[in-house]
Amino acid sequence: MPDKPEVLLEPRIPRLLIPHKSFRPEGPEQALRVTFDDIDLLKVLNMEPVPENAIEMFPEWLRELNGKKVRIRGFMFPTLTQSGITYFQHVRDNEICCFGRTPKVYDRISTLMQAGKSTHYIQGRPYDVIGILRFDPVYDEGEWLQLFVLEEAIVVE
Secondary structure (H helix, E strand, O other), X not given: OOOOOOOOOOOOOOOOOOOOOOOOEEOOOOEEEEOHHHHOXXXXXXXXXXXXXXXXXXXXXXXXXXXXXXXXXXXXXXXXXXXXXXXXXXXXXXXXXXXXXXXXXXXEEXXXXXXXXXXXXXXXXXXXXXXXXEEEEEEEOXXXXXXXXXXXXXXXX
C-alpha cells in the first residue's frame, strides 16, 4: 500500500482572538485559576504553527501571567518512575498522555516540584497543579521543545 500523501496546510496569520481575559484567585493559596484553553495559542492568537517569536505577540493579559502563582487542571504524562517524581509534563488531556497524540507546545507544561517535595504518578485522571508560571521558551532547529514551565509546584489531587 503506498504511503499517504503529506498534506501541507497553509500557516495561519496570527491575530488576536481574545483581547481581554481575567483570572480569579482560588483556594487557600490564592492561585489564579488558569485553563489550558487560556494558553492555547490557536484559540488566543490564531497561531498554527507557533512561530519562534510567539511570546512577542502575547496579549497583555497573557503576558501578565508570567511569574504569577496559577492553578491548572490537567493530566500527567507517563513518567519512568511511579513515585518520588520531582519533574514531569503536565498536559492538557488524556489523548496526549495516553493515546499518542503529539501535543502542541501550549498543550504541555514542564513542571518542577517545590524543593524537597515529590509526587507519585497519577494515571488517567485529571488533577490540579499549583505553581509559579514562567515563560521559558526553548526553540531548537525549527521545533518547540518547551514554552511554559511551572516552578515550585505542588500537586492537588
